[in-house]
Amino acid sequence: MKITVIGAGHVGATAAHRLAEMQLATEVVLLDIVEGIPQGKALDMFESGPVGLFDTRILGTNDYSDTANSDIVLITAGMARKPGMSREDxxxxxANIVKQVTDQVMTYSDNPIIIMVSNPLDVMTHVSYVRSGLPKERVIGMAGVLDSARFRSFIAEELDVSMQDINAFVLGGHGDSMVPVVKYTNVAGIPLTELLPQERIDALVERTRKGGAEIVNHLKDGSAYYAPAASAVEMIEAIVRDRKRILPCSVQLDGQYGLNKVFIGVPVKLxxxxxxxxIEIDLDQTAREALQQSAAIVETNCNNLSSVLA
Structure with missing residues (x-):
């Protein structure tokens, strides 16, 4: 198994190190356009192998030919958000960065699985899908895994219980229009609505929607990377080990939830x-309408990219 990570910034480098430590590939390639950065970080990671007890080969490069015959490509390249900047900004x-990256990836790898992390996530997944020419089953966006992790962590903190006992789904676009589905949220099987009053649940839902911006506001210059990297690696681990995990990911829908030809976060088997x-779950009218509104925002943004995708 060969896994390439495009973008040696915080998300990409953190993900590459995690992939190596978990030994999900015999070779991890870390690529970036800035000379020296991927080489230095890859060497540093490799030298941690004797302590981290892994034998994964890690190559840092600026040359896409080194990504040849990749089984999985994780795309993290792009500009990070700054305070006051939305994902849509x-x-x-x-879009131009992801277009160029995808074109280069497909020059050297015939049939990779592409995992998208770059923002705005759902739209960038669409860009990569169009440019790659791959089947929709092989271009997947990491969104709901991260958003659900944030929701679960906030619930665990609120209730002072283990995160391992929290189950939650956050669907929709990766942004302010995301849809945390309270109906399917429970603590060790106990519905969340039996443990918290509605006003506290509403506050946790709102904090989840603003979770990325909350971190951006703290960092001032940069955005989240530990949780996004961990979420992307969870998806890759499900694929590499054929675990049949049920995770919320951004995929192209073809009639499910009343939506067509749009990438949006829904539960899927990886x-x-x-x-x-x-997997099409039963949503109440409020959640279904919120999902459709979220999809409409993604569709509008995709339509604005016609010149980029030409």
Whole structure:
């Protein structure tokens, strides 16, 4: 198994190190356009192998030919958000970056599975899907895993219980229009609505929607990377080990939830072949309408990229 990480910034480097430590590949390639950065970080990671007890080969490079025959490509390249900047503000700049990255990836790898992390996530997944020409099962966006992790962590903190006992789904676009589904949120099987009053649940939902911005506001110059990297690696681990995990990911829908030809976060089964099944759960009217509104925002942004995708 060969896994390439595009972008040696905080998210990419953290993900590459985690992939190596978990020994999910015999070779991890870390690529960036800045000379010296991927080489230095990759060497530093490799030298941690005797302590971290892994034998994964890690190559840092600026040359896409080194990514040849990758099984999985994790794309983290792009500009990071700054305070006051929405994910949509990144639209045109990152669309051009993701377009160029995808074109280069496909020059050297025939049939990779692409995992998208760059923002705005759902739109960038669409860009990569169009440019790659890959089947929709092999282009997947990391969004709901991260958003659900944030929701779960906030619930665990509120209730003072283990995070391991929290189950939650956050669907929709990766942004302010995301849809935390309280109906399917429980603590060791106990519905969240039996443990917290509605006003506290509403506050946790709102904090989840603003979770990325909360971190950006603290960091001032940069955005989250530990949780995004961990979330992307969880998806890759499900694929590499064929675990058939049910995770909320951004995939192209074809009629599910009343939506067509749009990338949006929904529960899916991930295994060796990438996207193996889209799971359509029963949503109440409020959640279904919120999901459709979220999808409409993604569609509008995708339509604005016609010149980029030409």
């Amino acid at each position: 990144l639209l045109m700049k990152n 295994g060796r072949n990438g996207l193996e099944e889209i």
